[in-house]
Amino acid sequence: MSFKFKDVFTGTQAALGADPAQAQAAFHAQSRLGDGVNSTVAIRQFNVGVDEPPGLGGQDTAPNPVEYILAALGSCQEITYRLYADALGIPLNGVSVRLTAAIDLRGFFNVQQDVRPGFQRIEAEVILDSPASEAELARLKEVVDAHCPVLDILRNPTPVKLSLRSGALSAAAE
DSSP states (O other), X not given: OOOOHHHXXXXXXXXXXXXXXXXXOOOOOEEEEOSTTOEEEEETTEEEEEOOOGGGTSOOSSOOHHHHHHHHHHHHHHHHHHHHHHHHTOOOSEEEEEEEEEEOHHHHTTSOTTSOSSEEEEEEEEEEEOOSOHHHHHHHHHHXXXXXXXXXXXXXXXXXXXXXXXXXXXXXXX
């Protein structure tokens, strides 16, 4: 492959160091509930389906929101491993992540007040295809875990402001 992730990494790192004002990035998504509990989420030029399995009132036409959290963490880990392996000169042929999470549905369904509605825990196994030494891979894991954006979002409180507005949905909300 002629494309070098290290070049992207070092070029972006240098540009951000020279002009920190370039470092701020904004991401946007627009969601709209369809029939039942399914939604369509518009993200850039993509439309992503969201639904629940039948046991939670859905039609099982797409992953549910908490499954997308797992997908976001796994794919962000993979991307971060790829970029930092190249930046650190650690050979990496491939990376895969297996994730499992546990939710106690009593929190979501307001059965028990002291039960969180979100994940109680997430467990992930990162599988690396690499000829690198155990010490190099341990160093890579330390760097990745310190710089993976989705892992940071899950590990640290992020201020979230949800406002409410009523009225007819406009075409802009679609």
